[in-house]
Amino acid sequence: MISMHTSPLEQPGIGDAGGMNVYIRNVASHLASHGAQVDVFTRATRASQGEVVEVEPGFRVINCVSGPFEGLPKESLPTQLAAFTGSVIAFVRSEAQGSAGGGAGQRTTCGRTGAGAYDLIHSHYWLSGQVGWLLRDLWGVPLVHTAHTWAAVKNLGLAEGDTPEPESRRICEQQIVDNADRIIVNTEDESAAIVEAYDADPRRISVIAPGVDVGRFTPGSDRATERARRELGIPLRAKVIAFIGRLQALKGPHVLLRAAAELIRRHPEQNIRVVICGGPSGTGLERPDELHDLAASLGVSGYVRFLSPRPPEELVTVYQAADIIAVPSYNESFGLVALEAQSSGTPVVAARVGGLPLTVAEGASGLLVDGHDPEVWAKALEELVLDDKLRIAMGAAAPAHALTYSWDSTVEKLLDVYTEVLGDGVVDSPFRAAHGVPQGPL
Known part of the structure; x- marks a missing residue:
């Protein structure tokens, strides 16, 4: 998973941390509980964070150095896309070398290391989608993308005094829509909105609602x-x-x-x-x-x-x-x-x-x-x-x-999508079309 601009470990409600952080942390945690191994790559914002944080078995957060730790507003993050992508690639390469040399603490996925350790990339937000698009082609694995918000949609309902999202972001989102193997949206309305605004292929959109931690958020006496x-x-x-x-x-x-x-x-x-x-x-x-x-x-x-x-x-x-x-x-x-x-x-x-x-x-x-x-x-x-x-x-x-929403249900549906894009259920996969990869398991 890629969440460049904000870490799932950050406190929601501060700065750029909000519902997306809650979503990524819960999805990653529940994927791990279902047997998947998940690495979430995010930008390091403090020297004290450490490069690798083992959140729980099967779920790690990788803090990638790209730009200054502090004082870099979200609007300036596009200048660090190349640095962030390079940091992700360097980390994966170092893990592969460490594993080959018998280094302690290295992790393999499906018995493999390095770039081949990942079966699939799931990017979150448009900045991460740009990184995921490049890594998808470098590593030869499918890209699934969740935008969480869309520039074209946000600009239709701005609050008084709010600043419109720039055209550069909309263009980047258009590129992601055109190149991702699957787009995950929360609702049918969101699906219709991106079909209208970005000419998205409905066959490559999956509607999966987020969940809620019903065990934690309970009625009080x-x-x-x-x-x-x-x-x-x-x-x-x-x-x-x-x-x-x-x-x-x-x-x-x-x-x-x-x-x-x-x-x-x-x-x-x-x-x-x-x-x-x-x-x-x-x-x-x-x-x-x-x-x-x-x-x-x-x-x-x-x-x-x-x-x-x-x-x-x-x-x-x-x-x-x-x-x-x-x-x-x-x-x-x-x-x-x-x-x-x-x-x-x-x-x-x-x-x-x-x-x-x-x-x-x-x-x-x-x-x-x-x-x-x-x-x-x-x-x-x-x-x-x-x-x-x-x-x-x-x-x-x-x-x-x-109770009609749960993270387990969300993750089970996501796993179905992952299986589909990895198997022969992909509809006109941009990656496979560009590289002549036939339908069927990678």
Whole structure:
């Protein structure tokens, strides 16, 4: 696997780490539990990381030096594509030489070493897709790609003041679509979108929904909710609306703040509180205090609690402490936060964008909102704030909906795709067409 711009070991909610990190870590872990051996190549960002991190049996993270450890924004990472690719190749070559010389700690895959140690490449995000495209041809193995977000799709639903994705990224994504042996998407809507925007071949698209860790994200008892609120410094009898995610315009936390300010003005008796859990990212890095300033200008600073990002084992308490989770994103390929919230027994109010209409069972485990007008959002949130019976019923129904998604199911479907692209089920494989490789096992 290739995840150049962010490591699956990074804390989601900080910088560029988010749902993609959760996805890669869980997929790699579950692939390993199914007997696969997975190396995730990512760019080193600290000298102390070490080159190889053994996460668990069958799952390693390889930190590749390419460019300075710190101070290199994501927008500058395309300048390091060659360096990163060279670092991956150097690592694989060194492992092959170490194994040939009987070096300790070297690992083989399927009894082989070096470039031949990998049966397949799965790249994540467009930067990694460019690297995967080159390595696919060098190593003679298929390339599977998951974009997580697409420039052409994001640019259709930008938040106010957000910066459009550059044309250079769209061109690179077009090249990946044209050359990958299989594209993995989260939803049928995403499949239709890339067929429209990139003229993708539908036969080389596989729809596989992400999962949720239903063993970790579980409903809390009344006592657990009270304990979580005490630990987070939230009044026990408040109505709590929470936002969890990266703090940038694309995710819409400003929409929630404006809507909540209107609710607080209308219903002071409800003792409404807002929790914002996450760190600045993307355009949010330009003004890291923007949401604090907005809360102050709206006169609701005393009603808003800002929390730093938390690892999953602590994040579950935020979900359990909340009465409602708001997901006002302008673009969301799937919506893992919405799924984790429902698994934790908390209803969701989400924007009707991307994969959220699939993730949220509208009317059963949450509500969907058209657009991002704070007045419209205030009305949707008001419905659940005021109607205790409806909110509690949705919270009770939410875990059953979340149970329909699991990482085991995701990985089993991925393994089917891997088997297909390695066997004779590939439809017009670009690699095989270019190299005259016949259909059948490589």
